[in-house]
Amino acid sequence: MRRVYSAADLADAHILLGLLIQRGIAARVLQQHARGGLGELPFAETAPEVWIEDDADFERARAVVRAYETAHNEAASRRCPACGEASPASFDVCWNCGGRL
Template identity: 40%
Template sequence: MKKLRAFSPHERPLATLLKGRLEQEGINCLLRNEELFAAMGEIPFLELRPELWVVDDEVLPRARLLLDNWLRQDEGAEPWRCPACGEDLEPQFDMCWKCGRERP
């Protein structure tokens, strides 16, 4: 098992989203320190960071490439509005959290 990336505590939703994307690609992974934010102030700050780990070491290069590509795409992307319900969404989301419609 290898660590793919550590996130800041406020990036927990992004870490969860990327874990789901990797699993859709058939890459078995897990998110560590996911719930430690509740211990803020009691545990050193750096130990609160969510970490994305790949279970199979052999797929680490592929997982890293996918992750880098997704993050690069999201950097320049603009927020979007769901055509079905009008909800404003951040660029990293491929589907509307409110109604479930996929991004056009």
């Protein structure tokens, strides 16, 4: 088994797990309930992790992870039509030039 992803939260881990399974990569989420130890354990030690079962699938799994992260990051920001600067998707006004997004 090999870790391919440390998730921000449990939902994030299960989304990626589903993507891996759709592509025929056997995987599982570990540390699903570790957040209960937050405060007693360091934050990084409680994050849900996605592990693949067969190390031979590592490169294919990493490609799925990269595609997921790219799509997630692009959805989290928008480009300003006036100046081209990236702003968070929740912004209505560009942080750089004040233009309407």
